[in-house]
Amino acid sequence: MRILEATSETQGDRDDDYHWCTDGELTYIQGTDCDRPDCGCERGWAGVDSHRATTTVQVVDRPGMAVADLAADLALSLFDGGWLTTPDPTDELVSVYVDEIIDIANHFEVGDVLWRNGEVVGRRHDRADRDFVAWIEDNFPKAS
Ligand SMILES: [Zn+2]
Numbered sequence: 176m177r178i179l180e181a182t183s184e185t186q187g188d189r190d191d192d193y194h195w196c197t198d199g200e201l202t203y204i205q206g207t208d209c210d211r212p213d214c215g216c217e218r219g220w221a222g223v224d225s226h227r228a229t230t231t232v233q234v235v236d237r238p239g240m241a242v243a244d245l246a247a248d249l250a251l252s253l254f255d256g257g258w259l260t261t262p263d264p265t266d267e268l269v270s271v272y273v274d275e276i277i278d279i280a281n282h283f284e285v286g287d288v289l290w291r292n293g294e295v296v297g298r299r300h301d302r303a304d305r306d307f308v309a310w311i312e313d314n315f316p317k318a319s
Contacts, residue, residue, distance in 0.1 A: 176236070176237060176238075176240050176241065176242065176245070176277070176280075177234055177235065177236050177237075177277070177280035177281055177285060178201055178234075178235055178237055178240065178245060178276060178280055179201070179202050179203070179220065179232040179233070179234060179235070179276055179279060179280055179289070180198075180199050180200060180201060180202060180232060180233050180235045181194070181196035181197060181198055181199065181200045181202050181220065181222050181225075181229045181231070181232055181233075182198055182199075182229075182231050182232060182233040182288060183198055183231070184231060184233060184288050184302075185231055185288050185299050185301050185302050186229075186230075186231055188299070188301030188302055188305075189230070189290075189301065191215060191218065191230070192230045192231065193215065193219070193228070193229065193230055194229040194230065194231060195222075195225065195227035195228055195229065196220070196222035196225050196227050196228065196229040197222065197224060197225050200222045200223055200224045200225060201222070201223040201224070201245070201248055201249075202220040202221055202222055202223065202229065202232045203220065203221055203223065203249060203272045203275065203276050204220060204221070204272070204275060204279075204291065205219075205221040206268075206271070206272075208293060215230075216228065217291075217292055217293045218230045218290065218291060218292055219291075220232045220291065223248055223249060223251075223252040224252070226252070226255070226256055230290060230291075231288055231289070231290065231299065232288070232289050233286065233287065233288050233289070234279075234280050234283045234284065234285050234286065234287045234289065235285065235286075236285045242273060242277070243264065245273050245276065245277075246264035246265070246269050246270070246273050247262075247264045249264070249269050249272050249273060250262040250263055250264040250266060250269045253266075253268060253269065253272075279296055282296075283298055287299075
């Protein structure tokens, strides 16, 4: 199955990037963003193990992973974070996050690096766009 893992790929391409997660850890979108304009949590993905956040995640295929594994990991993390009173993988909150991860991961391609802003999620083109512009400039020099 496809999941969303924290990645440092394309980190720093945007001035407001941050990456306090561990590369490769499972991430999800935490349910609530605060109202502080300078916070940045509306751009963050939550790390299941680190309980920290990053602005960049990658769509990764984990063939050995099942939905039940994903639910168990999330339930444990939510329990550790104080969001659940027991690490119950059948909890409704877990299901909401699991469904969202699956929806997002299946909407994009494996290897894509994603950004979010609130409810909007997109593929990051920063590095690819910059490389492409450099390639165009190298191969098609402007006529003087
Ligand atoms: Zn915030």
